[in-house]
Amino acid sequence: MNPVARVTRARILMRLAAAGCMVLAVGFLTINAVGDWGFVLSLRGSKLVTIALVAWAIPFSTVLFHTLSNNQILTPSIMGFDALFVLVQTLGVFILGSVQVSILDPHLVFAGELVVMSAFSMALYWLLYARMSHAIEVLLLVGIICGVLFRSVAGLLQRLIDPGEFLVLQDRLFASFNSASSGEQTCAALIICLSTLWAWVRFPSLDAMLLGRSGAVAVGVNYDRIAKETFLIVTLQVAAATALVGPITFFGLLVVHLTYRLLPGAPHRLTIPLSVLIGGALLIGAQVILERLLGFLGTVGMVVEFIGGIAFILLLIGSRK
Template identity: 70%
Template sequence: MMSPADRSMRARVLITGTTALCAGLILAFLTIGATGDWGFVLSFRGDRLITIALVAWAVPFSTVLFHTLSNNQILTPSIMGFDALFVLIQTLGVFLLGSAEVGAMDSRLVFAGELAVMTLFSVGLYRLLYARMTRLLELLLLVGIICGVLFRSVAGLLQRLIDPGEFLVLQDRIFASFSGASSSEQLSAAVLIGLSSAWAWYRLPAIDAMLLGRDGSIAVGVDHKRLSLEIFLIVTFQVAATTALVGPITFFGLLVVHLAYRLLPGAPHGMLIPLSILLGSVLLVGAQVLLERLLGFIGTVSMIVEFVGGVVFVLLLIGGRR
């Protein structure tokens, strides 16, 4: 068992090392293969880098908080059905309006609409069950899974009914992509993620106490029910913002957070969250540099990250059964 002093020293070394590595990868991402007008190149790559930074911040942050809330390190916030709801929203838009009409809509309006629908769905579900059930969280997760299956089923049915050409356009919209987000969307997501993160950081001592369990946190003076609602809202805002910004990313948070758990076992949130964010930044930026700049692969890294994260998820399930 690692002592608090040793854990603190290891945390400083890991955070310093990953910060330096992340800075080097960002420099490589901005400069490798850059030709022509540097102002244009840095602006174009910088926009994508901002989107990557927002995702690398919010997804691990919300995943760590969700693990504390659910007392289960295998679950991810996407279990609430955000990813399936996003796909359903995109599918309904193309099915009802057509890809041309959807593409011509103001991106700020689309982003705000997606964010509002996902947030209202999650908060409405919580409010609906809050006053009726004693074991709220377990039921909430179960209902979220059921809603996710329903959303995927309806989206799948509609996708089979639309024109094949429209379906090809839809496919580009339902897969995660770090390019294409406008500056207004980035600003809106950054404000929501920043405010919710500040809220969580302010409540971090009480959130640390939740690691003692429900009875233990209540014994040290934490209003467990209220704090659970606060954490749930923080997770909802961050996941909804990133999903509306880039699309569904299911296993990315699980991958980097469990790496942080292995590097800093038993660490408090004040150590785990920064390390998870830095590891997520290294993973996303490093993958962009490797696949796009060095290997000449045109596209995003979401498929690779999701594949590796899915393998990690399966291994965690197998390990949990043992």
């Protein structure tokens, strides 16, 4: 596909995805809305803001992670973010108890989760990637091992806590768009917006990174600096989204690969906006179905994990052909 045709297709797809988001958002706000409209719209509007932030951060960070790792079947969660989130939640209930955890300041909890996940990721970067000839494979391998360790420790602690406490904990481990406060949304929005602007001005360099390390260096890109900044941007966005709603492992992979199929070979300035719009439409649509048609029987995170897991297996099979 020539560049002009690709840009034309991208604009058409973005308009369609944006229109779909708007229609679904209106449906989400108004379907089965009874009683005080001010209260209903305020409650649903807050949830819609959370959905928008997650739909923005996860696909954005997934595309950048694919560029950094030069591998399109990986997700940022491979670094152990989801497992670390589960461990932090489990430690909180194990040490303090579910009652004490429930009365903690949610802003403090959000900030703590964000700091822990960001510090873990950057520690891996400085201890491994920056000191071992910039071997991204080593960084990913250690991230996987740490994820297994975190899940094992969390599983052990979950077996030791009281069954009633475990039920409360289990509720906190599923991705949910219902519990984010306005302060948490504001903090997450600032992190996501600032990191997005940071990445946006570097899109030409990120496009060059698709050529590989040697190719990017050959066209004048400071590969090491851009790789470090990209890793930090991915870390901040994934940590903010995970601390806000919980782990959604395969959502980014599902959305981004749908974008790749619709717009193959496109630069970041086209791929990322389209993936964000598609992600927003999918999340809002899934929430409408679960809340308005299925009566809250399940969570969006469960549906995304199921569909995304199948998509991941298909991608692995396809990559071996």
